Amino acid sequence: MVAGIHHITLITRKVQANVDFYVGFLGMRLVKRTGGFEDAAQLHLLYGDAVGSPGSLITFLVWEDGSPGRAGVGQVGEISLAIDPASIGYWLTRALSAGLKPEGPSEEFGEPVLRLKDPDGVIVKLVGTNTLQAAAPWTSDTIPQEHAIARIRGATLFSETPEETQAMLVDHFDYRPLATSGAISRLVSEPGDILDIRDARGFWTSAPGTGTVDHVAFRAADDAELQSVHITLQAIDSGPTTMHDRKYFRSLYVREPGRILFELATDAPGMLIDEDEATLGTRLFAPGDSPKLLAELNVILPQFSMPGEPRVIYRDLPFIHRFFTPDEPNGNVFILLHGSGANETTMLPLGHKIDPDATLLSVRGRALEEGAPRWFRRNGPMSFDQADIANEAEAFAAFIDGAIHAYGLDPDRIVYVGYSNGANLLNAMLSLHPHLIRRAVLLRSVAALGNPPAADMSDAQVLVVAGEKDLYGPYAQPLTEHLRNGGAKVELATVPGGHEFDDADVPVIQAWLNKPV
Numbered sequence: 001m002v003a004g005i006h007h008i009t010l011i012t013r014k015v016q017a018n019v020d021f022y023v024g025f026l027g028m029r030l031v032k033r034t035g036g037f038e039d040a041a042q043l044h045l046l047y048g049d050a051v052g053s054p055g056s057l058i059t060f061l062v063w064e065d066g067s068p069g070r071a072g073v074g075q076v077g078e079i080s081l082a083i084d085p086a087s088i089g090y091w092l093t094r095a096l097s098a099g100l101k102p103e104g105p106s107e108e109f110g111e112p113v114l115r116l117k118d119p120d121g122v123i124v125k126l127v128g129t130n131t132l133q134a135a136a137p138w139t140s141d142t143i144p145q146e147h148a149i150a151r152i153r154g155a156t157l158f159s160e161t162p163e164e165t166q167a168m169l170v171d172h173f174d175y176r177p178l179a180t181s182g183a184i185s186r187l188v189s190e191p192g193d194i195l196d197i198r199d200a201r202g203f204w205t206s207a208p209g210t211g212t213v214d215h216v217a218f219r220a221a222d223d224a225e226l227q228s229v230h231i232t233l234q235a236i237d238s239g240p241t242t243m244h245d246r247k248y249f250r251s252l253y254v255r256e257p258g259r260i261l262f263e264l265a266t267d268a269p270g271m272l273i274d275e276d277e278a279t280l281g282t283r284l285f286a287p288g289d290s291p292k293l294l295a296e297l298n299v300i301l302p303q304f305s306m307p308g309e310p311r312v313i314y315r316d317l318p319f320i321h322r323f324f325t326p327d328e329p330n331g332n333v334f335i336l337l338h339g340s341g342a343n344e345t346t347m348l349p350l351g352h353k354i355d356p357d358a359t360l361l362s363v364r365g366r367a368l369e370e371g372a373p374r375w376f377r378r379n380g381p382m383s384f385d386q387a388d389i390a391n392e393a394e395a396f397a398a399f400i401d402g403a404i405h406a407y408g409l410d411p412d413r414i415v416y417v418g419y420s421n422g423a424n425l426l427n428a429m430l431s432l433h434p435h436l437i438r439r440a441v442l443l444r445s446v447a448a449l450g451n452p453p454a455a456d457m458s459d460a461q462v463l464v465v466a467g468e469k470d471l472y473g474p475y476a477q478p479l480t481e482h483l484r485n486g487g488a489k490v491e492l493a494t495v496p497g498g499h500e501f502d503d504a505d506v507p508v509i510q511a512w513l514n515k516p517v
Contacts, residue, residue: 017119215253216262375425
């Protein structure tokens with residue numbers, strides 16, 4: 001028999017704010033951090049009780065700096081967590097002290113409810129109930145045990161087909177009707193958690209993105225029950241159903257008639273399969289436990305600090321950016337600029353290979369081409385929007401000035417590493433903003449400016465790296481000559497391969513960096 005909620009998965013835009021809210025404010029335990037099973041380059045965090053028991057798990061896919069979504073028809077509109085009814089006053093005071101704007105307390109189906117919003121705007125209800133107890137209580141240092149979050153209380157589903165949504169939950173996931181209040185019908189599981197189905201006919205449509213709930217997962221006792229439900233759903237032609245092995249559980253996905261995504265997940269093997277209880281949630285794991293993938297994810301995935309630990313305080317600057325801070329920084333800083341269609345994570349592994357102890361500041365271009373980032377607009381393969389280059393170069397110069405002052409960067413320790421379109425912006429900036437960039441690596445670069453102004457580049461050192469089989473390779477020599485004519489100290493190197501950068505670039509860059517200045 002399916003036994004209530006296993007977990008609820010949401011999407012967040014800022015991992016640090018998310019951790020601060022769910023661990024720091026709500027006092028939940030971070031029980032797992034892993035690369036996503038659908039997309040390994042997407043951080044997945046799981047919060048829960050002391051051992052990550054099914055029924056306690058609130059999980060987040062991290063779309064760092066991703067586009068906000070909108071809760072609406074066909075989505076989960078609210079989630080709720082169970083607390084002791086006598087703790088409502090404690091949580092109201094705690095919320096006000098934290099600068100939050102709680103709503104309530106109010107009463108819903110005879111229970112006291114306090115409404116909060118998490119940093120992404122998701123409505124999180126704290127519900128006073130004695131019907132649900134923590135399977136493995138977890139208490140943070142700042143929250144007394146009697147006031148701690150016990151487990152998931154439930155979720156509110158926004159459905160245009162409330163009758164069909166209810167029928168699926170009753171017929172296949174063992175919920176039963178409990179009560180009705182206005183447009184909301186409440187269902188309850190055998191363990192006692194609830195689902196509120198709101199009749200959302202006439203509501204605005206939903207949009208996927210950050211600040212929304214991805215799915216609700218229900219508990220299956222074992223693989224046999226999972227398979228049984230799978231067969232039953234196929235027999236009624238429920239639509240596509242997919243089975244997955246998520247390492248910590250095996251699961252089945254299906255969309256109910258109102259298009260809300262449901263998952264059925266096994267209790268076993270659980271969160272303790274690769275960590276013991278004392279160290280739960282302290283290590284990053286990679287799908288498939290690949291050491292090579294794990295090494296890359298350690299650099300690519302957004303870093304965060306637990307409450308009370310030192311952290312990077314990100315500033316509001318003109319470009320979206322990401323820091324990677326090594327365990328023992330040596331003071332060197334690489335500012336990384338990606339190529340067309342990539343983003344701020346693309347060049348992090350390359351920067352880390354060049355100097356494992358360097359701090360990496362990777363930046364996202366603001367121009368878009370078919371929805372993908374680049375650094376300035378182009379009219380064709382070798383025709384660039386000159387006005388846009390000048391505008392973006394000026395904005396990037398302001399970003400660098402702001403970053404140096406906001407983050408305390410040493411200009412003498414900064415090396416700019418740009419690839420393709422990112423390198424093209426850097427070579428334009430050497431002409432438009434001389435003396436800003438002192439050391440730069442230009443990978444697979446061509447001159448961006450049609451008529452560059454005369455500029456004194458005498459304090460710049462530049463490494464131009466061309467690809468032997470790159471169709472744009474012949475443009476490297478004229479670029480080198482232009483920079484030299486401006487007074488820059490330029491070295492031109494060629495590596496095997498084409499336009500893409502790879503590990504062959506690493507020793508070339510390292511050798512250049514190690515030469516006396």
